[in-house]
Amino acid sequence: MIDDLYQEIILDHSKKPRNFGHLENPSATAEGFNPLCGDRLTLQLKIENDIIQDVRFVGGGCAISTASASLMSEMLKGRTRQDVEKLFESFHQLLTTDAGQAADLGKLAVFSGVREFPARVKCATLAWHTMKAALENSREKVSTE
Amino acid sequence: MTTAAKSFDVAVLREDFPILHQSVHGHPLVYLDNAASAQKPRAVIDAISQFYSSDYSNIHRGVHALSERSTRRYEEARIKVQRFLNAADPHEIIFTRGTTEGINLVAQTYGRKHVGPGDEILITGLEHHSNIVPWQMLCEEKGAKLRVVPVDERGEVGALELTDRTKLVAIAHISNALGTVLPVREIVEQAHRRGVPVLVDGAQAVPHMKVDVRALDCDFYVFSSHKLYGPTGIGVLYGKKALLDAMPPYQGGGDMISSVTFEKTTYNTVPYKFEAGTPDIAGVVGLGAAIDYVNEIGLENMAAQEADLLEYATAALSKIEGLRIIGTARHKAAVISFVLEGVHPHDVGTILDRQGIAVRTGHHCAQPVMDRFGIPATTRASFAFYNTRDDVDALVRGIEKVKEIFR
Numbered sequence: 001m002i003d004d005l006y007q008e009i010i011l012d013h014s015k016k017p018r019n020f021g022h023l024e025n026p027s028a029t030a031e032g033f034n035p036l037c038g039d040r041l042t043l044q045l046k047i048e049n050d051i052i053q054d055v056r057f058v059g060g061g062c063a064i065s066t067a068s069a070s071l072m073s074e075m076l077k078g079r080t081r082q083d084v085e086k087l088f089e090s091f092h093q094l095l096t097t098d099a100g101q102a103a104d105l106g107k108l109a110v111f112s113g114v115r116e117f118p119a120r121v122k123c124a125t126l127a128w129h130t131m132k133a134a135l136e137n138s139r140e141k142v143s144t145e
Numbered sequence: 146m147t148t149a150a151k152s153f154d155v156a157v158l159r160e161d162f163p164i165l166h167q168s169v170h171g172h173p174l175v176y177l178d179n180a181a182s183a184q185k186p187r188a189v190i191d192a193i194s195q196f197y198s199s200d201y202s203n204i205h206r207g208v209h210a211l212s213e214r215s216t217r218r219y220e221e222a223r224i225k226v227q228r229f230l231n232a233a234d235p236h237e238i239i240f241t242r243g244t245t246e247g248i249n250l251v252a253q254t255y256g257r258k259h260v261g262p263g264d265e266i267l268i269t270g271l272e273h274h275s276n277i278v279p280w281q282m283l284c285e286e287k288g289a290k291l292r293v294v295p296v297d298e299r300g301e302v303g304a305l306e307l308t309d310r311t312k313l314v315a316i317a318h319i320s321n322a323l324g325t326v327l328p329v330r331e332i333v334e335q336a337h338r339r340g341v342p343v344l345v346d347g348a349q350a351v352p353h354m355k356v357d358v359r360a361l362d363c364d365f366y367v368f369s370s371h372k373l374y375g376p377t378g379i380g381v382l383y384g385k386k387a388l389l390d391a392m393p394p395y396q397g398g399g400d401m402i403s404s405v406t407f408e409k410t411t412y413n414t415v416p417y418k419f420e421a422g423t424p425d426i427a428g429v430v431g432l433g434a435a436i437d438y439v440n441e442i443g444l445e446n447m448a449a450q451e452a453d454l455l456e457y458a459t460a461a462l463s464k465i466e467g468l469r470i471i472g473t474a475r476h477k478a479a480v481i482s483f484v485l486e487g488v489h490p491h492d493v494g495t496i497l498d499r500q501g502i503a504v505r506t507g508h509h510c511a512q513p514v515m516d517r518f519g520i521p522a523t524t525r526a527s528f529a530f531y532n533t534r535d536d537v538d539a540l541v542r543g544i545e546k547v548k549e550i551f552r
Binding site: 001002003005006011015036038039040060061062063064117119120123 | 170487488489490491492495496499507508512515521522550551
């Protein structure tokens with residue numbers, strides 16, 4: 001049971017998070033905070049022609065939230081806003097229902113074990129909510145120009 | 146023949162707590178979250194059930210038998226609390242919803258009357274959010290300043306710096322996050338030399354040590370029933386009678402008045418002035434039963450068991466490589482906060498839970514304490530008299546399992 005949660009790939013990404021750091025000229029930045037455990041995350045996106053070109057994050061948290069941010073960051077590049085929102089929807093389903101379509105999710109399927117730990121769903125989704133906020137920030141910027 | 150009503154045998158006393166005898170995730174429950182809330186003995190559960198089954202009615206002013214019985218049970222509990230704290234007068238005991246409400250009551254009545262622009266309220270860096278935020282709200286309203294006594298590396302508080310503007314000192318008796326026992330008697334003496342009253346947040350202290358409000362000479366003392374093996378939703382504010390008499394009421398409503406016309410309302414005397422509305426009557430009865438239970442076992446016996454657990458657990462946890470105990474005050478209650486190198490407390494908590502071990506992880510409603518030590522959170526094991534050395538051994542094995550997963 002506990003090994004379903006802490007799978008090797010999750011432990012690996014939590015210890016060596018990918019895309020960790022800052023972007024030179026981000027199109028959007030957002031901060032996420034989980035008051036339950038004090039996790040903080042700052043996420044930056046570079047978006048061109050509605051396609052995410054690059055992503056970086058910094059912040060500390062539990063293994064689940066760090067691994068989730070890291071694995072998410074690998075999945076975002078080259079995707080459109082719409083793609084990414086769909087992906088979050090499937091990911092959220094994977095975490096909360098039995099009907100999650102793990103097939104579409106690639107590596108993210110390793111988070112299926114989180115379903116058995118309802119208190120940890122927020123850890124796994126912190127990065128995604130932050131990413132969504134960043135996308136909305138960038139949209140606002142576009143609309144004010 | 147022994148004269149003690151109940152001899153102190155943890156194995157036997159554990160039988161008093163039905164909830165402890167269960168499996169969690171296939172392991173026997175090891176409950177180490179007592180600083181958050183303590184479990185309830187059968188005596189408390191039965192007292193509440195018996196009260197609702199046979200005596201319950203609304204209290205005060207009823208002329209019928211049930212109301213008289215309920216009123217008597219309610220007021221008897223007040224006297225139990227008075228004796229438990231060694232207060233001079235039962236009218237100094239006000240029932241609240243808990244520690245938080247007790248502090249808010251003092252902030253909104255005594256505080257609003259006596260604190261003005263440029264004045265200062267002094268707290269320590271160890272306080273629970275409930276002994277920070279009510280004062281911040283008051284300071285914001287009045288243009289007053291909240292000053293904080295710093296905390297050192299051990300988790301002990303430094304010297305108080307009172308000024309001519311200090312109007313109130315508010316301190317924890319025991320830190321919930323670190324277990325530090327504060328030198329309340331000395332702090333009160335120092336504050337009183339300048340005529341400054343002291344409120345003591347005793348939420349973590351009353352279940353673990355004998356509290357004598359007259360020996361401490363504190364002006365206000367607050368605690369919660371649920372940490373003292375009693376029900377949730379009920380707590381106590383002790384205040385010196387002269388102070389309470391001079392304070393304006395907190396909430397308006399029934400029971401807190403002597404007479405009401407549309408032109409003028411005359412307030413009731415203490416404690417009723419501060420007990421507007423129908424209170425948690427069964428909660429008060431349950432708290433009374435909890436105090437009886439604690440008295441029967443003896444706080445000194447409970448404290449001795451907890452001191453043994455603290456010593457045993459501190460030694461055992463200190464041997465674990467990569468584990469650092471946060472809070473090493475010389476005078477400590479049976480609370481151990483720790484961090485484990487390379488593993489977030491939230492992950493520690495989840496893995497321990499799957500082994501049946503209940504601990505608390507996070508900032509423990511004391512974010513400034515976490516900031517002081519430069520950490521986002523800790524894992525906290527907090528003990529009660531019904532815990533055993535076996536529980537500590539289970540915790541140590543649990544942490545080894547955490548390390549194995551994160552190796």
